[in-house]
Amino acid sequence: MKKAFGLVICAAFMLMACNEANAEKKAAPVQNAKPAAEQPSAQQAAPAQEAPKAQITNIDWAKALEMQKAGAALIDVRTPGEVAEGTAPGSVNIPLQEAAQRIAEFPKDKDLLIFCRSGKRSLAVSQLLIDNGFERVFNVVGGFMAFPKN
Numbered sequence: 001m002k003k004a005f006g007l008v009i010c011a012a013f014m015l016m017a018c019n020e021a022n023a024e025k026k027a028a029p030v031q032n033a034k035p036a037a038e039q040p041s042a043q044q045a046a047p048a049q050e051a052p053k054a055q056i057t058n059i060d061w062a063k064a065l066e067m068q069k070a071g072a073a074l075i076d077v078r079t080p081g082e083v084a085e086g087t088a089p090g091s092v093n094i095p096l097q098e099a100a101q102r103i104a105e106f107p108k109d110k111d112l113l114i115f116c117r118s119g120k121r122s123l124a125v126s127q128l129l130i131d132n133g134f135e136r137v138f139n140v141v142g143g144f145m146a147f148p149k150n
Contacts, residue, residue: 052137056126061148064113064140072111077125078144088147096121099128108134113139115147140147 007009059067065088068074074091076083083093096116106112106129114129116122119142126139142145 021072035057054130054137056123056130057138058141059114059138061114061142061146063114064138065148067111067113067138072113072138073107074113075106075115075125076144077114077116077121080145087144088115091115094125099125103128103132106134111138113140116143116146118143 024128036132064072064074068090074088076087076091076093077096078087078093079095079097080093092105095116097135111127112126112134114122114137116125116128119139122139122143126137
């Protein structure tokens with residue numbers, strides 16, 4: 001009998017606790033509600049959305065050379081020693097190690113065609129440019145190793 005009475009008491013406490021929790025959930029919005037004049041409008045409450053960030057576009061050498069003829073800037077990010085062994089005609093050498101310090105030398109008004117030896121350094125410089133507000137950035141896939149030799 002004592003056990004049954006104890007179970008009834010425990011059940012009663014559990015029901016009261018559940019009811020109190022539900023009452024708090026229902027009452028919470030009412031307690032925090034502000035008059036319409038004090039509530040921020042949807043335009044004020046939403047943070048300003050940033051413009052979508054530009055993305056790196058991968059292109060092959062055929063497209064890169066076509067774009068260069070149309071006025072795009074071809075940027076070789078290899079070391080001067082590598083460039084001395086050969087580079088794409090009309091390219092400008094800005095090595096990866098100097099790219100951040102020479103960021104002002106990258107023209108913002110042109111498409112930027114970035115290449116290196118195989119494609120990894122050019123991708124790093126391309127990302128640096130995107131992070132610094134450049135929007136027309138193209139990574140030449142395969143780097144100078146894929147440059148047409150004819």
